[in-house]
Amino acid sequence: MRHINRIYRNNSVVRFLVSYVLVLIIPLATLLYGFKSAFQVVENNINESSIFVLRNGIAKIDEEVKALQGISLQMSQSTNLKDFGGKTVVNSAYSKQALGVMEEYNNSLRYQGIKLIKNNYIYFNTRDIVIFENSLYRVDIFERYIKLWNMEFDEWRRMCANENSRKPRFFVTKEGGLNYIVPFAKELRGDNLGALVYEINKSAIRKYLNFLDEYKIYSMFILNSDKQLIYKEDKLDYLEKLSEDWYNESGIMNVENESITYISADNGWQYILVLPKQVALKQLNSLESFVMVLIVSAITLGLLISVYLSLQQGRPLNTLFSMITSSNTQIRQEISFQSMGEVVTEILRNNETLLEELEYDKPYLKKAFFHNLIKAEFVNTAELNYMAKKAGIELTGENYCVVSFKLFANNDFYEVDEQTLEEVRIISQLVMNYLNERYKEPAWFYKRNTLVTFGIFTVKEDTTNLKELLQETFEWLVAEYNVETNWGISKVCKNLLDIWKNCEEAAIAMQACRDKRHIMEYSLGLENTEEFYFPYIIEEKMVTGMKSGDWAAVEGMLKILAKENFAHRHLDRSRFIKFHRRMTELLSWQEESLGYNQEKIYWLNEAVINYDGEYTEYFERLTNICQEICTVVQQNRSKHRKQIISEIMEYIKDNYNDSGLGLSKVGVEFGMSEGYLSTIFKEGAGMNFTDFLEQIRIDTACEMLKNPENTVHKVAESVGYNSIQSFRRAFKRTMGLSPKEYRA
Template sequence: MKKIWKLYQRNSIIQFLISYILVLVVPFLILSYGFSRSFFIVEEEIKDSHVKMLQRSVNIIDNNLERLESMALQITENSAIKSMGRSRKTDKEYIITAIDAVNEFYDITHYQTIDLLDEGYLYFQGVDLILYSKTYYRPEIFQRYLQNWGTSLTSWRKNVVAPELRVPVYEKQGNTIEYRKPFSEYLVGDNNGVLVYRLKESGLKELLDFGNVYAGEKYAIMVFDHDRNLLWSDGSRQEPELAEHAFDSHGYFEKEGQSVIRVTSGRNKWDYVLVVPQKTALLRLGALKNLVFFLGGSAIVIGILVSVMMAVKKGRPINEIWGVLSSAGKNTDSYQKMGEVVTGILQDHQNLLSELEMDKTSRKKEFFHELLKAGFDSENQLRISARKAGISMDDTEYVVASFELFSNNDFNDIDSQTLDELRIIIRLIRNKLEELYQDRVWFYKKNYRDTFVIFAVEHNYEGIKKTIAEIYDWLVAEYQVNTSWGIGKVCDDLLYLWKSGEEARYALAHADAQMPVVEYNAKLVSDNECYFPDIAEEKLEVSLRGGHLEEVRELLRILKRENFEKRKVKRSLFIKFNRKMTELLSRFLKQDSSGKDLILWLNEIVINPEESHEEYFDRLDRVCQRICQETGEKKKQQRGIMIDNIIAYMKENYMDSGLGLAQVGTVFRVSEGYLSSVFKEQAGINFADYLEKLRIDKGSELLKDGSLTVNEIAAMVGYNSVQSFRRAFKRVKGISPKEARS
């Protein structure tokens, strides 16, 4: 020991080395104690955060269950539901009572959105019927749904329809939880019925999903009722023992490498138990410990090396080390802010995707409404709208059907009760068709009792006709309601779906009591009328005004086929057809001798009985071709004037850094897409390339002025940074601004 002391006193290097090591080790020991206490506090906070995380989900579930039970009470106390519960099949007003029950059950459920509610149904003891999804079922028919939910009809009658069951109850059923509420007017005796709600399994999984917290590790979540019966679970781990003394004040205990977190609902005393691997539950704490020990060990090693070096040089490393730590701290803060920005962008993207998905249903309805009204002017416009609506247009055929309720009633004779029945029955028809065809059927309500149905055929046209006949028979058998149906021809081009709609309407007009379902065919066509519906006239006018010759020719082919191949119209109807056509064409022809000559040229064919309709439509095609050509030239001239004005505007405002398609489109009241395509067509160059060249040409002129710096010139020609100006200059001129100036 004395030799070491003497060595220390004689050797200055060892003195400095030991001094520096003590300066490092002593603070490290103090920090180690502080870290150990901090780790304990952090561990307690992590446990508490896990419990609070589970508690938040429990609170949301409790809120949903409270609203669900309140809605269930409202339904079972409803007068229409009670009336249906007292009903028997022999009652005189049985059908009206049943429809009122459907209406009330649907309205109450529809206007109270509960996230955890998946589906529900009502069972009425007196009539032995089940009201589900706006339709009544006998239990023998309804058992296919019960089997899908994991129960048999016998078990269902024993557990759900049990007359001795008098209080509401939650029970595990299949992969989810069922809430059952019996209802009766008396305290004793059999129930009038029972209301059953099935909770949404995906909703439970979403609320009790902690995969992002536990970094993809396997975990299990279980829900027990107040009698410790398992109601629902997600995960493969075994059920833990719920001994009260095992949990600490946080509702947390660890056993056999597992961390068990329990939260008890204050509302219904359910236990929510989360089981995760112990290492996963404290994953963040373990990562923090590893990081601290790694940094501490690295600091000791680096410190000793620095101490040896500085001891030899007799220097002081404290200031340099402090500078390095300060610099590292700034970089860490920068990375943290960058991470927050990225997280925000991802969250905004996810929200946008959710909104688009919710909007897709309304876009589909709007899309087919426009089709039936011939609202699309071009194939390109139709395809863009179809893409936004999520509808595939490839290898699919479509057909339109139209149905009418109470066709024997006059409009003025319809009372309010009949209108209510109409709404209920239309709702039942829609439900039936959507159940069979899912997302391959759409509806367009024309008026209070006429509705169009659009089917995606997919080579199953006969199946659609069979389905419509079955729906007709079902309405007569179940509700004593007569309907009339008209079915159009198959359409393989969505742009002309309106024609199938017209055919369905025409077929519906020929439906009667002896033939309630009528399919459009050539036998329905009368020889005493020509085919030129208003919608075809409007479509032809729009196509001529837009200069779309191919669409005009397709409409003329339809008119020719319907009038001269199917109807074989007489000369008098031919004259009537020509008069209507020439009135339409006169709106586009010049009111001079050339325009009048074209009309007379068409009239020659109609007046001369020896001329055929083939020659007439040949001349008609030439007239329409001339109109489309003149329209196209006029539009091109107008677009040229607009682009000249836009270029003049750009030359006056090129120094504005915000100048772009959006700003110019707003000023000239056109869309960015239209402006981009028309600019390319008229100017022969992209909008952005023209703007860049304009700015660089102006910058080249300013470079001749030696008093201006490159930074000043960049700002004067609309660039926010000199780097952007240099890159653009190099791209356009092939040299840098400095080289150009020299």
């Protein structure tokens, strides 16, 4: 130890090296702690994303199952069904009644349009017959269908035979088929007359879970409310490892090498998704590898610099700082830096460019502006123009077009390595510079993620020049950098508040690029028209609009929904009913928060029952309901505001003698800003806050001046003025004469 101490004291190079290494270790330790916290945040975000994707698929299945349970329960209570099931004698009315049961059964299923149903039929115990596809079958004849469905006849008998239990249940066959059985009876007690049987289409369930396609190895299990396994895809052979702890909860758990997501649905079903950790956290693993390379590089470079500087003469910190300030020899000679605070102050003082960059926040405002624009965060045009002006963006065009482009077209976001990330950053900037230099009209860019960028271009009615420039840019990237790109072009937008829709169009067009077609223009044919159109942004803007009473915003969203769903997609009855369910859920939320009348929803349902492809009546009723909600909100807001103004006026009348009374103090008392208080007070009272307060004080002063014993000074102090001079000025301004003249 003494030997080491002697070397340290006698060898200046060792002292300098230890000094630099210590300076290096402190920030690295801080960075490592920060990266650890950041990795935890990323892992949490990935877990939340997994839950969100799974919940999205579950919601669709849940909706179908609820519809199936509702219609089956309704049908099991049918009088026609019970009467027919109780008949034991065949007569002239038997066939007619059977047709009536068939018609009622088919109409109920046709109305709901449930995709989960593959086959459905009614079994009657009393006569051992089956109604299937508008026909009556004896069981011995119906047996051929049973065999086609990969069921043994005895197994089918056990499934249908349940003499006493009225409880609907799911039945899993030996071959893995899934059936939903709903018994029915004439009386509450006694034997069952038969059962409604629905064969579940497992392909439809798998379609709702199509997000699983992005994983190569996984296990997916679905259990019903009785904890019976009704669906499985077990590529990990994980069935035997399932824990009952996951059957009634929702969450994420890491067990050994697997990440397990388990969610309990509203209908009592439990969904369990098992993924290998390297698959579930693929994005995080890539990020950790990238950060580790950066840390190793930083440590290596820091050690090399430490060794080099240790060999130099002079004090370590002064040597380092003299390198930073080498551009100013005089300052380097005169100043001896005593602390880090002095160093930073001196660098800033002698570097005007750095000061300007620190104070210049427009790049951040621009990024925030385009984020809010694309996410439809702006409430109105006035707010949009104000934020654009603040960010230094000149919006002079009348028409705009959105372009979405993706670098490395054949590469996946989660497969990019560290080198590709750096290439993407550089090439993205080159592309934006290339387009800005050659495009004559204003254009702006916003990075959606690492590989994808949105460009907003000012255009005329014709976008030919823009298309030619994009083709030129594509060819330039291939020739110069051997980088292939995909490009999507939206339709022309005339209102920037609706640019989010054009961003959707550009993204859809870009994703449709195939084979050698690298530039695609948006058309309706590129969208999935098999489903109804109701994106989250429209739902959010409608909810916000109705809660704030902004009828113009709500009306705009309704027009988009009508155009997309009925002018473009021509919804059939099944998709229209699903669209209607989504809309009634949204309206029901308003009922809970605003106390809205449920009768209006029933009135809207009438238009659904009468739907024959013509949507005008439906949207007229829907528009009426939404407009009425907005009107109620506006009326309630106006009423509430009047009440607040009345309370504020009473507060002023009670506290006018407080010399400190003003907008600030009243704002704190009523929980609002000075600006907002001033605005609503002027709207409600018809005069400024200051004028009202002054009028109260002067009116009171006039009454007090009528008493000769009250001096002017006493009156001024009693009504809330700090000085007699300010009281005299206010009195003369209001009354037209001084207090002394008024008293005389």
